[in-house]
Amino acid sequence: MIVKDSAMKRKWGMAIDLDKCTGCGACSIACNQENNMPIFEDDSDVPKRVAFLELMKVTNDRDAKFPDVKTAFLPKMCQQCEGNAVGKHKADPPCVSVCPAVATDVGDDGVVSQIWSRCIGCRYCQTACPYEARVFNWWKPEYEGSFKNSLSTDVSVASRGTIVKCTFCSHIWKRERDKATANGILDINAVLYTPACASACPTGAIIFGDLNDPESEVSKLAKSDRAVRLVNTVDDETPEKQKALMSKKQYANPKVYYLTSQKWLRDMMRFKKNS
Amino acid sequence: MKKIDRKDFLKIGGGAVVGGLAGYTLSGAPFLGFQWLVEWSQDQYVPAPGIEKYVQAVSDSCTNGCKVSVRMIGNRAVKIESKDGVCPACLNGLQLLYHPERISTPMKISGKKGSGNYQPVSWDQALKDISSKMNALVNEGKANTIAAVNKNESLNGQLMEKFVRNAGSNNVYYEPSLNSITSNALGGYVKYDFAKTDFILSFGAKLVEGWGNAVEMQKQFLNWKKNNVKIVQADSVCTRTGGIANEFVGINPGTEAVLAFGMANYLITAKRMTSSGDDFAKWSQLIINKYPLGKVAKLTGVAEDKIKKLADDFAAAKNPVAVAGKGAHGVSGSSAEIIAVYCLNTLVKSGAATLVKNSAVSYTAEFAGLDKFIKEGSFSMMFLNGSDPVYKSVYGEELKKKLEKAFVVAIAPLMNDSAVYADYILPPLSFLEAETPESKPAVKALKESKDAKEIIISLAAMVDKTKNALPKTSADAYKSAGRETAGGKFSFNFEKIKADIEAYEKKLGQNAEYPVTLVPYEAPLVGDGDGLAFPYVLKSIDPSVLNLGKFYVMMNKETGKKHGFSEGSSIKISSARGKLGKAYVHLSDVVAPETVAIPLGFGHESYTKYGNEKGLNPKKIMTADVDPLTGAADWWSTRVKIS
Amino acid sequence: MIQFIKNIFQESSKNMRITLYVLIGLVVLFGIFAIQILFWGLGYTDMNNNFTWGAWIIGDLGLVALGGGAFTTGYFLYIFRVDKLRPLISSTVLIGFMCYLFTFVFLLFDLGQPLRCWFGFAYPNWGKGVYPASMLTEVFFCLSIYFCILVVELIPVVLEHKVLIKNKVVAAIAHYMHLLMWTMAAGGTFLSFFHQGSLGGGMWGVLYARPVWFAPHFFFMAIVAAMAGGTSFMTMMPYIAGKIMKKEVVPMESYQLLTKISGMIFIGYFVFRVYDVYTGIAKFAPMAQRNYFDMWGGYYGVWMLVLEFALIISALFFLNQKKYREQEKFMVIGACSGIFAIVTSKLSVLLHGFSVPNFPWKSFTAYMPTIQEWLITLGCFACMILIYMVFAKWFPLFPHLEHHEAHDESHH
Numbered sequence A: 001m002i003v004k005d006s007a008m009k010r011k012w013g014m015a016i017d018l019d020k021c022t023g024c025g026a027c028s029i030a031c032n033q034e035n036n037m038p039i040f041e042d043d044s045d046v047p048k049r050v051a052f053l054e055l056m057k058v059t060n061d062r063d064a065k066f067p068d069v070k071t072a073f074l075p076k077m078c079q080q081c082e083g084n085a086v087g088k089h090k091a092d093p094p095c096v097s098v099c100p101a102v103a104t105d106v107g108d109d110g111v112v113s114q115i116w117s118r119c120i121g122c123r124y125c126q127t128a129c130p131y132e133a134r135v136f137n138w139w140k141p142e143y144e145g146s147f148k149n150s151l152s153t154d155v156s157v158a159s160r161g162t163i164v165k166c167t168f169c170s171h172i173w174k175r176e177r178d179k180a181t182a183n184g185i186l187d188i189n190a191v192l193y194t195p196a197c198a199s200a201c202p203t204g205a206i207i208f209g210d211l212n213d214p215e216s217e218v219s220k221l222a223k224s225d226r227a228v229r230l231v232n233t234v235d236d237e238t239p240e241k242q243k244a245l246m247s248k249k250q251y252a253n254p255k256v257y258y259l260t261s262q263k264w265l266r267d268m269m270r271f272k273k274n275s
Numbered sequence B: 001m002k003k004i005d006r007k008d009f010l011k012i013g014g015g016a017v018v019g020g021l022a023g024y025t026l027s028g029a030p031f032l033g034f035q036w037l038v039e040w041s042q043d044q045y046v047p048a049p050g051i052e053k054y055v056q057a058v059s060d061s062c063t064n065g066c067k068v069s070v071r072m073i074g075n076r077a078v079k080i081e082s083k084d085g086v087c088p089a090c091l092n093g094l095q096l097l098y099h100p101e102r103i104s105t106p107m108k109i110s111g112k113k114g115s116g117n118y119q120p121v122s123w124d125q126a127l128k129d130i131s132s133k134m135n136a137l138v139n140e141g142k143a144n145t146i147a148a149v150n151k152n153e154s155l156n157g158q159l160m161e162k163f164v165r166n167a168g169s170n171n172v173y174y175e176p177s178l179n180s181i182t183s184n185a186l187g188g189y190v191k192y193d194f195a196k197t198d199f200i201l202s203f204g205a206k207l208v209e210g211w212g213n214a215v216e217m218q219k220q221f222l223n224w225k226k227n228n229v230k231i232v233q234a235d236s237v238c239t240r241t242g243g244i245a246n247e248f249v250g251i252n253p254g255t256e257a258v259l260a261f262g263m264a265n266y267l268i269t270a271k272r273m274t275s276s277g278d279d280f281a282k283w284s285q286l287i288i289n290k291y292p293l294g295k296v297a298k299l300t301g302v303a304e305d306k307i308k309k310l311a312d313d314f315a316a317a318k319n320p321v322a323v324a325g326k327g328a329h330g331v332s333g334s335s336a337e338i339i340a341v342y343c344l345n346t347l348v349k350s351g352a353a354t355l356v357k358n359s360a361v362s363y364t365a366e367f368a369g370l371d372k373f374i375k376e377g378s379f380s381m382m383f384l385n386g387s388d389p390v391y392k393s394v395y396g397e398e399l400k401k402k403l404e405k406a407f408v409v410a411i412a413p414l415m416n417d418s419a420v421y422a423d424y425i426l427p428p429l430s431f432l433e434a435e436t437p438e439s440k441p442a443v444k445a446l447k448e449s450k451d452a453k454e455i456i457i458s459l460a461a462m463v464d465k466t467k468n469a470l471p472k473t474s475a476d477a478y479k480s481a482g483r484e485t486a487g488g489k490f491s492f493n494f495e496k497i498k499a500d501i502e503a504y505e506k507k508l509g510q511n512a513e514y515p516v517t518l519v520p521y522e523a524p525l526v527g528d529g530d531g532l533a534f535p536y537v538l539k540s541i542d543p544s545v546l547n548l549g550k551f552y553v554m555m556n557k558e559t560g561k562k563h564g565f566s567e568g569s570s571i572k573i574s575s576a577r578g579k580l581g582k583a584y585v586h587l588s589d590v591v592a593p594e595t596v597a598i599p600l601g602f603g604h605e606s607y608t609k610y611g612n613e614k615g616l617n618p619k620k621i622m623t624a625d626v627d628p629l630t631g632a633a634d635w636w637s638t639r640v641k642i643s
Numbered sequence C: 001m002i003q004f005i006k007n008i009f010q011e012s013s014k015n016m017r018i019t020l021y022v023l024i025g026l027v028v029l030f031g032i033f034a035i036q037i038l039f040w041g042l043g044y045t046d047m048n049n050n051f052t053w054g055a056w057i058i059g060d061l062g063l064v065a066l067g068g069g070a071f072t073t074g075y076f077l078y079i080f081r082v083d084k085l086r087p088l089i090s091s092t093v094l095i096g097f098m099c100y101l102f103t104f105v106f107l108l109f110d111l112g113q114p115l116r117c118w119f120g121f122a123y124p125n126w127g128k129g130v131y132p133a134s135m136l137t138e139v140f141f142c143l144s145i146y147f148c149i150l151v152v153e154l155i156p157v158v159l160e161h162k163v164l165i166k167n168k169v170v171a172a173i174a175h176y177m178h179l180l181m182w183t184m185a186a187g188g189t190f191l192s193f194f195h196q197g198s199l200g201g202g203m204w205g206v207l208y209a210r211p212v213w214f215a216p217h218f219f220f221m222a223i224v225a226a227m228a229g230g231t232s233f234m235t236m237m238p239y240i241a242g243k244i245m246k247k248e249v250v251p252m253e254s255y256q257l258l259t260k261i262s263g264m265i266f267i268g269y270f271v272f273r274v275y276d277v278y279t280g281i282a283k284f285a286p287m288a289q290r291n292y293f294d295m296w297g298g299y300y301g302v303w304m305l306v307l308e309f310a311l312i313i314s315a316l317f318f319l320n321q322k323k324y325r326e327q328e329k330f331m332v333i334g335a336c337s338g339i340f341a342i343v344t345s346k347l348s349v350l351l352h353g354f355s356v357p358n359f360p361w362k363s364f365t366a367y368m369p370t371i372q373e374w375l376i377t378l379g380c381f382a383c384m385i386l387i388y389m390v391f392a393k394w395f396p397l398f399p400h401l402e403h404h405e406a407h408d409e410s411h412h
């Protein structure tokens, strides 16, 4: 049992260094394994694929021609949006308020959760999500024969017709907390954790941690010049303009920061103006 | 007491029913009933619970032998982890362990070869049958018709080599790899000291995409970033390595060697640099005459000034290194190319490239290399040690015919395109079940699978000639593992490669019948094909490679327009060697003009139901000219026509 | 019974028979594919993780918007006492009822877990105040309550059946229900304002992270759209029925009045839609650093917008000028333009909306319903037509007609 003896201090966030990512795909395999992703004989129906992490190939051939071209890979998972959560305001991700069955919520640690057994499968949240981060079980999840042996007990197998998504592997945090609790440590903030994708990355490109802790690596990286958030255009404005815009409209404001010093890649993370 | 009449009775009864119904509804029971119906109609699988623990294992997914920890729930392995990150090949170990099509008992063929019909037999019977066949061949003096193809130079590959050589055969081959082809071209494979270099010039080597020792390369990559090492990638497709390079030099397909000739020419003539390799004088003379910078510029598509600048930068660096071996997991290149690139290292006296050998691995066999052996050799008995040459060699079809006539033994955990021609399939362990000097088995061995090393050792013990040749146990085998020794002296081998150097110009010239060039590239995780049997690999394939069952090739936008292709249109590709089935076009400018880039690793025929019938195997139509020194086909760039 | 059905077929003309066969065929196919979808899931549709909704949501949007004619007509009749609309009201209520009924059917099919549909009521997503946090929660409740009202409104039509009305009790009930109808109309109008707004527009307008939809005024525009298109629709349905039955089921002046109302509302809609496009170009797209016209592309290009405006203008032109409206031909063209303008707008909300890429390196996507989606959609429409036919034949759907027939009979 978890005893909350102090208020939540954590706000989990991620920084993904795209310049360090070689596109090896370890994060993707690890995520699939950790989260019991269904196994299909032919998973080439990409638009209906059930996977939390998509290793997106990004090239700059929108803006350049051979040989001035570049290729990068961008591991994309739920960006754990906050909306315009300022000050004491509770985070308001695009996908949470829309759910008619309260099957998805945002925790005080900032993680957008999803209760698979509560979801009615209306896919409104999927429509609301600008990052295509939510996936729907179009078919019944299958696990052929002995593959079932590799299923983890931490993540329940979803039913057909429900939405599932990356939860920053929050079950791993729970696991770590449970271990701490067993040792008599009841503080909910006592332990940190690393999601499966981050711990699998051979080049350490994925950094995970507490954004509320100014000393954490991730919060330093998030503030660095190299940080850029995917399609979150409001970031490009001056602070005054930002304030003005955010007073009129919410922005997704993800808690996943991509890091790159490549100009082309930063450009590719924005829609081209007036193209 | 008043008598209850009919009317009252009905009233009471009705009331009870109504009340009951109301109570039932308000109790929430119908909702619970619904919930139950929901669950019942779903029939979700619930993974068996158990106690969590971590155990250690040593990966054999590549020759690195990384130590990993395995998360266990009860006696099930559910995750492979390590604090230093785990590379995907190793993560796939779990999917191999629990693969539903895993072969877990020795199998004997029970139908036509290639049909995939097998029946389980006992180890005793299988080993007895195989060893008596082998004894007979040795006794008849036909020992040299016993052949083996190893997947790589791992310990069991070394044991296999020892075993077959001691039986009296010289026919031990390795699937063409960076080490095997460079070793044959240069007299030792190149040991790059990437930690010491400040300038890397790669001729199509996809340094961070699985090339060479993938684990090591990932580490080096981080060092390069830290130490500001300059990376220049010369390639005809800009893959991720091109993306991380400080400079991407786009060249026409298949002109890596010519670019190296040009740079060498410039360094020799303008910078008066020399190489200590044997035959340098003759070689340089030919290059100077045959490949003046103007011609090189025309063939490669790189401007003359740019070539000069590149060579100047290279020569000016403190410890530059030029890297040969186009490709990532699948590597190809002619010895002319490998030698030319290595020549650059000797010209600038690079301290970061030395030739070495493995004491237990000899790449010299009866034939120069595997492809030549398939093409010209013959065998009556074949050991396929984890290898899949039918799929990976451009001579796959020829090999099929030869395998049909021979007695074939495959050591393979999963069926593959070559094992399907085996008379016996012997199931090896996955690394999670294997014991090493440093770790106990993480999980119990599946049914009757055995450590590949033990399989070879027990076979050797049953063959008269090899009885005492091998270590007695796999624990002993670790002690006799090969060590790195110095390689031979670098030679240009001029007489042997002269013709090939001259042929480049013709090969790359105009070709009216086959106007465009087909080059391969590798998608993440799929590599050159081993990954495709694993469903989580299938889950990670980019839609620009395989989408809704459609297999895509990449083509430059302008070129597409010129030849009448638009995004998603279907394409048929044929070369002088044959036709490929239908593919689809993805237009992208990461590809050089007049080039079609095709993903490797697809189009398996018998690689489990996950790997089968997905995409096309371009090796079927790729050029099959066998290189005189490496004995491997130089399949990299192929002239094709498209329609 | 069999004899009865046989008679129906024998009595009908050849064209009618073919129509009946086709409609019944569609309904049967609907049944077959419905089983497939309900038991094996939505994998058989062309919807996907990017194109999350498809034909059925288009159906919902269209049906609810056009069914919105019911509350508008009811409002004018019962609250404003525009008695000329009375000959239309039964047909209107029936159509409204069916539109909502099949909206539920479509919604049910669209749920990945239809058996959990009641979660929407059991765990509603209410915000802090009275207003729900989720537009779909709003839709769930509002649509259900309004549907009940439509049922109540429909009961008199059934009760007034020649046979039933002879029963004194029934007659009394029917009479009192009629008197009460204005409360229903008022309640219906009130509710309709909410769900028309939410399902038609608010549901999309609140998606702040999807620049193609985000527009706070979308909620209100959808209400106007429903009133404008719905009234045209409520004219055309009995008109077509009359043409087929070759009888004057509703007097021309009723049509004229309703189309006039429709035309007037279309002026409002036109202005609103222009404002909508203007704010899209000048305000909302730039707020997300997008260019409004860059977001139109692929198959669902800017032609959809042009087509929609052409239809709106046609409706405006023909319905608002007396000289045209009074010619039956132009009235029909005008009303049809109005209906199609609304349908096109719903198509483009969905098709164009989903087709817009979310990532700068992706291109426009497309959607083509599978056979399952087509047949479930068409089967539902066929069902609606059949129900309408049954009512037109055996129930007092058109009091005007009954009145006349009674008149005719007395002459004999």
Ligand code: SF4
Pocket (backbone or CB within 6 Å): A098, A099, A100, A101, A102, A103, A104, A118, A119, A120, A121, A122, A123, A124, A125, A126, A162, A163
């Ligand atoms: S699909 Fe599930 S989680 Fe998403 S909005 Fe609908 S009910 Fe909520």
Ligand code: SF4
Pocket (backbone or CB within 6 Å): A077, A078, A079, A080, A081, A093, A094, A095, A096, A112, A128, A129, A130, A131, A132, A133, A134, A165, A252
């Ligand atoms: S990325 Fe999508 S699913 Fe994740 S929080 Fe944002 S809107 Fe929700």
Ligand code: SF4
Pocket (backbone or CB within 6 Å): A030, A031, A032, A034, A035, A052, A053, A077, A078, A165, A166, A167, A168, A169, A195, A196, A197, A198
């Ligand atoms: S945080 Fe966990 S669930 Fe999310 S992408 Fe990474 S591994 Fe997958």
